[in-house]
Amino acid sequence: MTYAPEVRERLERDAKEIIGRYPKSRSALLPLLHLVQSEDGYVSDDGQEFCAEMLGLTKAEVVGVSTFYTMYKRKPAGQYHVGVCINTLCAVMGGDQIWEELTEHVGVGHDETTADGKISLERLECNAACDFAPVMMVNWEFFDNQTPASAKQLVDDLRDGKDVAPTRGPKKLCTFKEASRVLAGMSDGLAGDGPSAAGPSLEGLRLAKEKGWSKPPREGAE
């Protein structure tokens, strides 16, 4: 696969904008990998060559990075990439059960995509949202306090094309390619949409206010 001239032109324009944000061009590799993922739905061979060319790197240097991070997909992800946290806390709170029932329901396993290209599944490590365990993510938006039944319903709704809203974040879920473009640093204007901190995350703050607690003075501070 080679990029069509108009696609190549658009990618180059976006890549130059991203590279211009960094003092050294090679620092733009991570966002550029997200950029090609937003075009192809995964980090394609052509995409990696494009990154190497734009940044003056060897393809081996690019591949060394793209194969290290699990957010870069080596084969096409689904339109909706569904992650289930199976790290310790989520696992004991039901994440393992969700994963077991969801994989059977959807018919694909870890890092696999349904034949219609709509859903891919991934076993995720901690999403840093343990206070909402068990947690799932779709295209990196949070779905908190899940159960096997709610997880299966969520995936069915996505496959049926229904509007699905994350528990926190924007009111409408974007596609995997759209999310990749945001991760490349190209704003979709929705960063401030919806609540980010909520419920149990703010419990410590509520308690501190109620008790009149404040942070201890820093040692050595005047």
Ligand code: FES
């Ligand atoms: S263990 Fe699942 S979010 Fe931390």
